[in-house]
Amino acid sequence: MGTNHPLPWLNLMVAEPFYLFHFLTFFSYFIVRSSATQALSSQFSDRLLHREIQAILAFLVLTVVKGFLMAVALIMDYHLALCYMVGFLVIFVLTQQPAYHELGNASQLTPLQLETLLTEGNTSRFWLVEFRALCSSRCIRTSRFMSDLSITYSNKNFSFGTVDLGHFPNAAEKFGISLGVSMGQLPTYILFDNAVEVSRFPEVDYEAKASTPTIRKNLLCRHFELDRRLIDYVSGR
Structure with a gap:
C-alpha cells in the first residue's frame, strides 16, 4: 500500500523512530551552525566554511552521514563531536532498524x-x-x-x-x-x-x-x- 502514496519515504520517516531520530540528529547540525555563526569572527567563519566544503566533498565520496557530522563537529569542537557520538549511541540502543516491507513477488x-x-x-x-x-x-x-x-x-x-x-x-x-x-x-x-x-x-x-x-x-x-x-x-x- 505504501507504494501508492506519492511520498512513501515520508510515511516511513514519520512512522519509524530509527529513521526519524537519525533525520533529526543530522539536521540539528544546521541549527547549531546557524546559532554559532553570530558568535564567530568572520575569519573563523570563512575557515569553517572551507572545512565544511571539504567535509561535504568527503560525504559525497563516502556517502556516510554520520562521518560528515563527526568530521565537521570535530573541527568545531570535540565536545560537540562527543554529543553527537552519544546521540547516535542512544538512537542505536533505543531504536531498531525496521525490516524491509515490500514483498515483491514473494x-x-x-x-x-x-x-x-x-x-x-x-x-x-x-x-x-x-x-x-x-x-x-x-x-x-x-x-x-x-x-x-x-x-x-x-x-x-x-x-x-x-x-x-x-x-x-x-x-x-x-x-x-x-x-x-x-x-x-x-x-x-x-x-x-x-x-x-x-x-x-x-x-x-x-x-x-x-x-x-x-x-x-x-x-x-x-x-x-x-x-x-x-x-x-x-x-x-
Missing part, C-alpha cells in the same frame, strides 16, 4: 499456508522459503533479499515465500530450525521440490555453529542455482 505465509501450498499439486514445483524472525537484527539486514530475488527469478515453476517464526515459533522444530541466536540459523532458506526439501542455507552443522557465512543475494543465487533454474524454465527443460 508471499508472506503462515506455516499452515505453506504446508497447503507444498502439498497441492497445482502450485509451483519449486518453493524457496525464507524462515525468519524480525526480532533478529540479522533477519532485518537480509529482509529485502527475498523481495529482490523473487522479482528476478519467480515464474510459474518457481515461487518464493517467507514465514515469520517470531509469530509461529512452534513451526521451527517442524522445519529443523533452531531459534537460538548462538546457532546462527536465522534466517534459514529452504528450497522445496514438490514438497520435498532439496537444499537449505545455512546448512545445519552443529560442529561449526559460529562459521555461518555472511548472507548475500549472490551467495543465495549460487547456493540454490537460481540462474540455472531460470534458464531451464525459459528453455522449457
Whole structure:
C-alpha cells in the first residue's frame, strides 16, 4: 500500500523512530551552525566554511552521514563531536532498524499456508522459503533479499515465500530450525521440490555453529542455482 502514496519515504520517516531520530540528529547540525555563526569572527567563519566544503566533498565520496557530522563537529569542537557520538549511541540502543516491507513477488505465509501450498499439486514445483524472525537484527539486514530475488527469478515453476517464526515459533522444530541466536540459523532458506526439501542455507552443522557465512543475494543465487533454474524454465527443460 505504501507504494501508492506519492511520498512513501515520508510515511516511513514519520512512522519509524530509527529513521526519524537519525533525520533529526543530522539536521540539528544546521541549527547549531546557524546559532554559532553570530558568535564567530568572520575569519573563523570563512575557515569553517572551507572545512565544511571539504567535509561535504568527503560525504559525497563516502556517502556516510554520520562521518560528515563527526568530521565537521570535530573541527568545531570535540565536545560537540562527543554529543553527537552519544546521540547516535542512544538512537542505536533505543531504536531498531525496521525490516524491509515490500514483498515483491514473494508471499508472506503462515506455516499452515505453506504446508497447503507444498502439498497441492497445482502450485509451483519449486518453493524457496525464507524462515525468519524480525526480532533478529540479522533477519532485518537480509529482509529485502527475498523481495529482490523473487522479482528476478519467480515464474510459474518457481515461487518464493517467507514465514515469520517470531509469530509461529512452534513451526521451527517442524522445519529443523533452531531459534537460538548462538546457532546462527536465522534466517534459514529452504528450497522445496514438490514438497520435498532439496537444499537449505545455512546448512545445519552443529560442529561449526559460529562459521555461518555472511548472507548475500549472490551467495543465495549460487547456493540454490537460481540462474540455472531460470534458464531451464525459459528453455522449457
